[in-house]
Amino acid sequence: MRRIFISRGHIIGYAAFALAILVVPLFIDDPYLLNKLARYLIFGILAAALALSWGYTGILNLGQAVSFGLGSYCMAMTLKLHTIPIQTGAAGLPDFMVWNNVKSLPWFWEPFHSTAFAVVAGVAFPVVVALLLGWFVFRARVTGVYVSIITLAMLVVVNLVIVDQQRFTGGFNGLTDLADLKLFGIDFDPYSGATYYLIALSLLATLMIGEFVVRSKTGLIMQAIRDDETRVRYFGYDVARYQIFAFCVSAGLSGFAGMLYAMVMAFASPTFLSVQISLSIVIWCAVGGRESLIGSALGAILVTGIQGGLSETPAFLNTWMLIMGALFVAVVLFLPKGLISIVQLGMARLAGKKISALAEDEAPLPRGHKLGIG
Amino acid sequence: MSLLELKGVEVQFSGFRALRGFDLSVAAGELRCLIGPNGAGKTTALDVICGKAQVNGGDIIFAGQNISHFEEHRIARLGIGRKFQVPSVFRELTVKENLHVAFCRRAGVFANLGISAAKANADELEKLAELVGLKESFRREAGILSHGQTQWLEIAMLVAQDAQLLLLDEPTAGMTAAETRKTAELCKQLKGRHTMLVVEHDMGFIKEIGDVISVMHQGRLLAQGTVAEIESDPEVRKAYLGSGGIRGA
Numbered sequence: 001m002r003r004i005f006i007s008r009g010h011i012i013g014y015a016a017f018a019l020a021i022l023v024v025p026l027f028i029d030d031p032y033l034l035n036k037l038a039r040y041l042i043f044g045i046l047a048a049a050l051a052l053s054w055g056y057t058g059i060l061n062l063g064q065a066v067s068f069g070l071g072s073y074c075m076a077m078t079l080k081l082h083t084i085p086i087q088t089g090a091a092g093l094p095d096f097m098v099w100n101n102v103k104s105l106p107w108f109w110e111p112f113h114s115t116a117f118a119v120v121a122g123v124a125f126p127v128v129v130a131l132l133l134g135w136f137v138f139r140a141r142v143t144g145v146y147v148s149i150i151t152l153a154m155l156v157v158v159n160l161v162i163v164d165q166q167r168f169t170g171g172f173n174g175l176t177d178l179a180d181l182k183l184f185g186i187d188f189d190p191y192s193g194a195t196y197y198l199i200a201l202s203l204l205a206t207l208m209i210g211e212f213v214v215r216s217k218t219g220l221i222m223q224a225i226r227d228d229e230t231r232v233r234y235f236g237y238d239v240a241r242y243q244i245f246a247f248c249v250s251a252g253l254s255g256f257a258g259m260l261y262a263m264v265m266a267f268a269s270p271t272f273l274s275v276q277i278s279l280s281i282v283i284w285c286a287v288g289g290r291e292s293l294i295g296s297a298l299g300a301i302l303v304t305g306i307q308g309g310l311s312e313t314p315a316f317l318n319t320w321m322l323i324m325g326a327l328f329v330a331v332v333l334f335l336p337k338g339l340i341s342i343v344q345l346g347m348a349r350l351a352g353k354k355i356s357a358l359a360e361d362e363a364p365l366p367r368g369h370k371l372g373i374g
Numbered sequence: 375m376s377l378l379e380l381k382g383v384e385v386q387f388s389g390f391r392a393l394r395g396f397d398l399s400v401a402a403g404e405l406r407c408l409i410g411p412n413g414a415g416k417t418t419a420l421d422v423i424c425g426k427a428q429v430n431g432g433d434i435i436f437a438g439q440n441i442s443h444f445e446e447h448r449i450a451r452l453g454i455g456r457k458f459q460v461p462s463v464f465r466e467l468t469v470k471e472n473l474h475v476a477f478c479r480r481a482g483v484f485a486n487l488g489i490s491a492a493k494a495n496a497d498e499l500e501k502l503a504e505l506v507g508l509k510e511s512f513r514r515e516a517g518i519l520s521h522g523q524t525q526w527l528e529i530a531m532l533v534a535q536d537a538q539l540l541l542l543d544e545p546t547a548g549m550t551a552a553e554t555r556k557t558a559e560l561c562k563q564l565k566g567r568h569t570m571l572v573v574e575h576d577m578g579f580i581k582e583i584g585d586v587i588s589v590m591h592q593g594r595l596l597a598q599g600t601v602a603e604i605e606s607d608p609e610v611r612k613a614y615l616g617s618g619g620i621r622g623a
Contacts, residue, residue, distance in 0.1 A: 213487065217486040237478065
């Protein structure tokens with residue numbers, strides 16, 4: 001009974017969320033604001049992706065910005081090649097390559113003339129990187145904080161390589177002056193409703209993919225691994241494969257988010273692969289509720305929204321970081337399962353009343369009833 | 375023919391020889407009890423069978439296959455289930471979910487993607503919960519179960535796994551007399567369908583469930599036989615000297 005009701009609650013929750021993010025543009029006339037909201041939704045995708053690996057599988061990936069950054073560069077590379085010729089060198093050579101004395105387009109840039117290739121690569125490349133890293137890490141049974149350290153180190157390495165290879169990557173400046181993405185005859189202007197809707201639908205698709213995974217038996221085994229990795233082995237599951245799977249799905253979704261981000265920002269730079277972004281994702285998940293996909297996504301939207309709101313309000317110019325810090329501390333202290341646990345608790349209470357009225361023998365215990373750090 | 379055979383198995387932990395040429399043979403369908411003084415290597419014997427401890431010498435043959443150097447999940451898939459001394463269940467998952475994880479028919483990541491966590495095999499899992507008296511707690515988190523209930527849940531998980539060979543490490547540890555009786559009942563029910571290797575200290579429990587008892591001492595097999603034979607064995611008496619004989623174990 002509980003499960004059915006929870007999923008009904010889930011459906012209602014998702015419907016309300018979908019409706020909210022889809023009707024918002026109807027009330028917003030300001031393209032700048034719309035662009036900003038689109039960015040928040042992208043952060044929602046990132047947070048949901050981390051919830052999948054951290055909240056459900058227990059892999060605290062501090063290098064998620066690698067996937068995000070690689071995705072954004074894939075998109076930026078194709079958009080750069082589609083920039084109107086006046087800003088580029090001979091034979092469509094990107095401007096920064098001309099400045100860096102690069103004579104011809106490097107081989108790995110060639111395929112990015114095709115937008116379709118870039119879109120596939122933006123997901124596939126981060127997945128392959130995650131697969132390789134995951135293979136070494138999880139096969140060797142590295143666990144816990146060591147996984148976080150390795151992923152963080154990976155992030156720093158990739159960041160340095162991109163900054164260092166200025167001739168091919170634009171170095172510190174990244175890839176700027178990008179064209180709009182044109183797909184199926186639609187021009188995805190970063191400030192347009194079309195781009196906003198593309199991102200909103202992507203977020204909803206991400207959440208659906210995530211829910212599909214976590215509600216399957218594979219998702220159940222992922223949660224069992226989070227609880228007691230060793231025990232799972234004695235039931236016949238190859239734990240490393242499940243960890244690599246969760247790690248890769250998370251990387252693919254993050255890569256996709258990166259592509260959208262490059263479109264919305266109209267540039268890609270090494271700041272997308274920063275430690276700061278990686279840590280922010282962790283905070284979003286912690287605030288929203290890392291054991292809930294929609295909770296994490298809402299956490300990202302809420303935190304970045306408040307951050308944006310406060311930092312642009314003159315009254316809070318000097319104090320907004322202090323306020324954000326206090327908010328994090330309060331949530332982590334009093335709601336270890338995140339803000340979503342308030343909703344879950346309320347829903348479970350409602351469900352409890354309904355069910356106990358129907359059948360006395362089955363007393364439902366809400367999943368989020370424990371408020372202890374889990 | 376024996377289902378499980380250990381031949382001269384050696385296990386070392388940084389110089390300490392936990393098993394020193396340990397031999398054991400268990401026939402299919404048998405319920406074998408493994409006893410011995412503290413430090414005799416009983417738990418290590420179970421660890422080495424299920425792949426938790428590394429074999430440093432000798433062979434472990436299960437159903438005709440040498441599994442000495444298999445990874446844990448491969449050994450499990452061949453049909454060996456393990457219950458640990460400290461009950462280890464997934465505390466944040468419900469009883470039902472615990473049983474579902476243990477119910478491993480397909481081990482692959484993608485094969486399991488298509489299976490619903492909530493709906494698949496719900497009836498079978500509920501029957502299993504009923505078998506160990508956990509029907510009322512079916513949808514509760516395993517973390518809130520009592521110690522005894524957790525032990526039973528883990529046994530039910532082994533049954534869900536449908537392992538041919540069950541390795542039970544002190545299934546009655548920390549149980550009240552009533553709970554121990556219930557566990558003995560449970561073991562008797564499983565007898566015949568599963569081959570069982572049980573490490574136990576509680577002689578009352580062993581007398582109730584066991585046929586053949588193997589006694590371990592200092593990493594070796596010391597004696598083997600029925601309860602009466604073991605109790606009168608002078609070697610066994612010597613090994614237990616100071617602890618009041620086998621009864622005081």
